[in-house]
Amino acid sequence: MKRPTPKRTPGRNRSRSSAAVAQPGRQPARPDRPRTPPADPATVRATRQTTAYLKKLFGEVGFLIDARRGQNFLVDLNLLDLLERSAAIEPDDIVLEVGSGTAALTERLSRAAFRVVTVEIDPRLATLANDRLIDCGNVELVAEDVLAGKHQLAPAVLTALDAAEAARQTAGRSGRFLLVANLPYCVATPVISNLLMVRPFAAATVTVQREMAERMIAPPSTRAYNALSVWVGAQCRGEIVRVLPPTAFWPRPKIDSAIVRLDLEPERREAIPDLTQFHEFVRDIFCHRRKLLRGLLIRLAGGKQKPEAITRVDKLYQRFGFDRSIRAEEIAPDTFVALQREFAGGE
Ligand code: SAM
16 A cells, blocks of 8 residues: 655745644654645655755754754755665654654655654754654654663653554554664664664664764674674674765764664574673673683672682683683674673573
């Protein structure tokens, strides 16, 4: 069945009320908005988010960009196309977008997906986005911080995703859960890490800082390999789709970005017996990534003053065939999973 296409109304009043924007801590305001009937594709024109468009829009409403919130808008329309294409959204998919901005990407997601949950911390942008999305009946805008804390996604976001899932079930459909976003740099790592902990996506297609993209897909024994590489690498297959120059954004960031795509590999995720324990284990070990792994494991096992801790770690070394000089940064994600499983089992 053809997906309903939201219709743009030329000359729509921009100062429309933002009452439909979900408020912090409240249920999403319009979970059951009726779907917009299909528009004639010939009359549908996506808003072209160019630098000139943004300058005009922000000038009209007196909006000043807040760099601390990673407000670098994607103005290269070919790259916006590439981001959308790389996400390969299907009509029954539910999509989470973090950082609605002015909803340039959200509009596209709305056309491709069953439902979209988009999150925007800045109330002024949430209002602009809401105005633009007024005809997109399958979008839920959550106007708050996507994080309730460093290690916690905002409950309102999870509630909105639950509502989207329930609506999909009621419609007798089934599909994937995807993350597709031009992620704000300040929260990119905790968003991806927390989703992999509590609400795993089938795939994530996101723009992030190039350095972070490289860390997420780094192999062992490289400079970029760290705790994030292990956490992501133990659950996903990843690739950098394209490196993006600063000119792709307005205002221009100081560094390169990249579109990265991560595909969850469910059987590998299931091989991790306790995600929280594994996450903590990896973080503990990588606090001292240059130190010898043996010393770190002995410390976690109780300290070198306890002979049983040394014996336990030496047995593990034998089983895994590790050299005594091995460091954490040399160990592949799947080996980390097996190591943590054995280590926890020996307690
Ligand atoms: N999607 C738009 C685009 O592609 O042009 C905007 C992306 S811009 C890189 C990041 C957006 O995330 C900004 O609108 C910013 O206000 C928002 N943001 C920053 N921190 C956030 C947070 N903690 N929770 C939700 N949104 C956040």
